[in-house]
Amino acid sequence: MRMSRLFSKTLREAPNGADSKGYEYLLRAGFIRQLGAGIFSLLPFGFNATKKIEQIIREEMNAIGGQEILMPLVNPADIWKETGRYYSIDKEMSRFSDRVGRDMVLAMTHEEAVTDLARGEIDSYKRLPLLVYQIQTKWRDDPRPRAGLIRVREFTMKDSYSFDVDQDGLDAQYAAHYKAYFRIFSRAGLPVIVVGADSGMMGGKISHEYMYLSSIGEDTIITCPACGYTANRQVAAFAKTSYTEEMKPVEKVLTPECKTIEELAAFLKIEERQTAKAVFMVGTFINDTNGEEEEKLIVGIVRGDLDVEENKLQNAARANALRPAHSEEILAKGMVPGYGSAIGCAKDVLVIVDDSVANSNNLVAGANEEGYHLLNTNFGRDYSGLVADIASAAAGYACPECGKPLSSSKGVEVGNIFQLNTRYSESMNCCYQDENGVRKPVIMGSYGIGVGRLLACLAENYSDENGLSLPISVAPMQVHLVSLVKDAEVGENLYKQLTSAGIEVLYDDRKESAGVKFADADLIGLPIRITLGNRSLKEGKVEVKLRRNLEDTFSFELASVVEETKALITRLEQELEEAVVETEWKKA
RNA sequence: CGGGUAGUAGCGCAGGGGCUAGCGCACUUGGUUCGGGACCAAGGGGUCGGAGGUUCAAAUCCUCUCUGCCCGACCA
Numbered sequence: 001m002r003m004s005r006l007f008s009k010t011l012r013e014a015p016n017g018a019d020s021k022g023y024e025y026l027l028r029a030g031f032i033r034q035l036g037a038g039i040f041s042l043l044p045f046g047f048n049a050t051k052k053i054e055q056i057i058r059e060e061m062n063a064i065g066g067q068e069i070l071m072p073l074v075n076p077a078d079i080w081k082e083t084g085r086y087y088s089i090d091k092e093m094s095r096f097s098d099r100v101g102r103d104m105v106l107a108m109t110h111e112e113a114v115t116d117l118a119r120g121e122i123d124s125y126k127r128l129p130l131l132v133y134q135i136q137t138k139w140r141d142d143p144r145p146r147a148g149l150i151r152v153r154e155f156t157m158k159d160s161y162s163f164d165v166d167q168d169g170l171d172a173q174y175a176a177h178y179k180a181y182f183r184i185f186s187r188a189g190l191p192v193i194v195v196g197a198d199s200g201m202m203g204g205k206i207s208h209e210y211m212y213l214s215s216i217g218e219d220t221i222i223t224c225p226a227c228g229y230t231a232n233r234q235v236a237a238f239a240k241t242s243y244t245e246e247m248k249p250v251e252k253v254l255t256p257e258c259k260t261i262e263e264l265a266a267f268l269k270i271e272e273r274q275t276a277k278a279v280f281m282v283g284t285f286i287n288d289t290n291g292e293e294e295e296k297l298i299v300g301i302v303r304g305d306l307d308v309e310e311n312k313l314q315n316a317a318r319a320n321a322l323r324p325a326h327s328e329e330i331l332a333k334g335m336v337p338g339y340g341s342a343i344g345c346a347k348d349v350l351v352i353v354d355d356s357v358a359n360s361n362n363l364v365a366g367a368n369e370e371g372y373h374l375l376n377t378n379f380g381r382d383y384s385g386l387v388a389d390i391a392s393a394a395a396g397y398a399c400p401e402c403g404k405p406l407s408s409s410k411g412v413e414v415g416n417i418f419q420l421n422t423r424y425s426e427s428m429n430c431c432y433q434d435e436n437g438v439r440k441p442v443i444m445g446s447y448g449i450g451v452g453r454l455l456a457c458l459a460e461n462y463s464d465e466n467g468l469s470l471p472i473s474v475a476p477m478q479v480h481l482v483s484l485v486k487d488a489e490v491g492e493n494l495y496k497q498l499t500s501a502g503i504e505v506l507y508d509d510r511k512e513s514a515g516v517k518f519a520d521a522d523l524i525g526l527p528i529r530i531t532l533g534n535r536s537l538k539e540g541k542v543e544v545k546l547r548r549n550l551e552d553t554f555s556f557e558l559a560s561v562v563e564e565t566k567a568l569i570t571r572l573e574q575e576l577e578e579a580v581v582e583t584e585w586k587k588a
Numbered sequence: 589c590g591g592g593u594a595g596u597a598g599c600g601c602a603g604g605g606g607c608u609a610g611c612g613c614a615c616u617u618g619g620u621u622c623g624g625g626a627c628c629a630a631g632g633g634g635u636c637g638g639a640g641g642u643u644c645a646a647a648u649c650c651u652c653u654c655u656g657c658c659c660g661a662c663c664a
Contacts, residue, residue, distance in 0.1 A: 011613095011614090012614080014600085019658085037655085090662095092662085108664080140664080142662080143589070143662050144660090144663080157664090321662095448664065513622065514624060515626080517625095518623080518625085519624065522624090531623080543623095
């Protein structure tokens with residue numbers, strides 16, 4: 001590619017809103033351009049890098065038996081009605097109707113489409129196991145796209161779907177993905193960790209997320225430095241101390257102006273752990289068959305020294321969505337905000353009690369009366385409810401596995417794997433006949449990688465104060481040939497030699513000053529830079545630099561540039577191959 | 589969806605009832621320079637996001653609206 005003919009140009013200043021380094025450089029180097037909120041075009045560099053990432057994904061998916069297919073972005077709503085997600089997913093899914101009024105949707109994922117495909121193809125256990133995948137556009141009308149390519153509305157995703165006769169088969173495919181994902185990310189050069197995750201709208205049980213740890217991330221990851229336990233905070237467990245003692249009688253006390261746990265503990269001169277905190281939410285429950293919504297007040301009770309993890313609460317409540325309750329809604333059920341507890345609340349309130357509360361005695365709880373609290377309340381004796389883990393893990397808490405202190409960090413989810421089991425095959429009647437002629441639902445798994453998000457994370461990880469420096473496996477091209485000599489012939493010849501040897505070359509043939517060319521080369525950050533200048537040409541040499549280390553310059557003989565460049569490319573590629581991480585999944 | 593903020597040349601910004609709307613970068617032409625974002629000269633480029641209103645006069649004031657960004661809610 002000649003830079004004089006390149007479609008994109010570099011920007012000296014970052015467009016407004018480019019707040020992270022990676023995003024800024026992707027824009028300035030001409031990889032991407034924004035069209036609307038959460039909607040981006042890929043320019044030649046960005047598209048090239050994307051194709052490289054996709055190729056790595058293809059190779060690894062093929063290696064575990066994946067067959068590439070392509071499913072439509074536009075789906076008839078019928079299949080989404082079959083699984084109920086047409087009703088349970090809110091505005092995040094865009095809907096429209098076609099010319100004759102049929103309900104249509106833009107697919108935000110392809111479980112429905114693939115299950116529809118599978119039920120037509122799979123008839124016998126002899127056909128299983130199967131694995132298909134695609135690299136396809138998804139549309140999710142996120143209420144708040146942000147951070148460049150990290151959180152967008154239209155994006156490219158690799159999604160694969162496994163089909164098996166039983167749990168063992170699913171486990172095997174899950175394990176294969178678990179390992180393949182580590183290979184994919186390490187071949188691309190992105191450091192990731194795997195965390196236990198919530199399965200969210202996907203349904204199913206076991207799932208893991210692949211996280212790139214970075215301050216630009218929106219997920220909070222809880223990890224144990226001592227034993228390696230990791231989980232998304234949404235589901236992270238921790239060891240809770242229980243404080244059991246003999247139950248004492250309930251006593252009502254005046255506690256004016258004590259609306260927070262902190263004030264209450266200070267007023268009563270007790271520790272926060274000796275109190276019970278009530279959090280009021282309204283859960284939406286959706287009937288999958290008719291799509292009717294109903295709301296229900298949920299009270300989450302945790303010990304005063306802990307916080308409620310809303311995601312855990314939502315899962316424990318089996319609610320479709322949660323929102324904070326309004327004061328009137330709480331009062332209507334016999335409870336008083338600021339002085340609230342589940343004691344004496346209306347019967348149709350869903351009470352969910354954290355095990356920390358169930359395992360502690362004589363806690364101070366709200367009296368459901370303005371200005372009063374109750375001493376010595378005990379779960380089971382004074383009120384009842386569903387016991388679950390609804391407390392939020394945080395740094396410093398004890399690891400659930402080894403008891404050592406946990407730590408927390410921010411991460412970007414770049415991939416995930418889910419065991420769907422029969423969530424989709426049952427509702428869509430995707431069945432096979434077993435050896436005995438019995439029809440059974442296919443056991444499914446689904447596995448995603450955000451391609452653009454991966455590029456964004458790579459840009460973030462591989463950049464310095466001068467620009468990008470992507471690894472050779474994903475860089476848009478391999479070599480940046482910078483010509484500083486007036487005589488175009490030397491450059492032209494070298495460009496032809498290199499490209500005809502199969503090397504990907506960006507040739508800066510522009511009439512620009514050396515400073516401009518170097519600055520652009522730094523910004524675009526191709527891994528190998530070959531500079532043609534009078535200084536070295538006199539000695540029959542060209543200068544070579546690696547982008548990742550601009551300090552070091554070495555040289556190639558002009559006569560053997562092609563061979564030496566090839567060898568250098570091979571060396572860089574091998575480095576990445578050698579760093580590939582092989583990690584096995586161990587079923588708990 | 590709530591709160592904030594901003595829309596003026598391709599990008600970054602200034603101007604804030606009055607005459608021809610500016611600056612830097614980028615772009616065009618000519619010349620000089622030529623190994624880390626060169627210099628001189630001459631140019632081109634704008635329905636000031638949109639609609640309505642106030643006014644003798646609106647980029648500027650008012651109303652509505654659209655769009656981007658940030659925080660929150662939300663998020664496989």
